Amino acid sequence: MGIEKIVLLIHVVLAVGVIAFVLLQRGKGADAGASFGGGASQTVFGSEGSGNFLTRTTGILVTGFFVTSMALAFIAQEKANSLESINVPVVEAVETDVPAATSADENALPAE
Template sequence: METFLIVTQIILAILIILIVLINVTKGSEYGAVFRGAEAIFGGAGPTNFLNKVTMILVLLFFLNSILLTKVFTEKHKPLMLKTGIPQSPVSNETFPPTPPSIPIPPKEPLKFPESTK
């Protein structure tokens, strides 16, 4: 099942790339190539048809991605539960450790020498 979904994902990705590359928009320089398509797709040309196909392929790609994620997670869940989150050994130290000697300022107010005027 997982292999089928992966192959489907690759095929959908390739089809989306191809549809986007041949999509003809207004002002496109490649529009002259697809002028004969007006007879097949109607007066609007292939743009409406290609836009619909693009939306359908993107939707299928999205749904396949979700399904592939669900299948992969369910298949590998026991492995994820066994390994768990690696825990570091717990020590009694506080983090961050305090330096052993911190100079403490004196509690007396500072005396400045009087300046002579």
């Protein structure tokens, strides 16, 4: 398995993790344990509630997502540079002379 596939797999897992942790966080004005019902945040996440744990974990996941994004961009740039170095011939566009339309042609009705 190539390094690009490994980084891409980690990137996708981090993306799903970020989505999950953002959705678990409470909205503005909601109870800390709204996702789990009642006061569940006190028992599931400790006495501090879910805010600190979820916020910190989301930050770590987002940092990892950023790092893998940069790694994938670097890998793509290296691949593009390596393709340029193999000297593949590039076909250039050829311009052809097209006769200009006359005013008589512009006023003529199209043939049916």
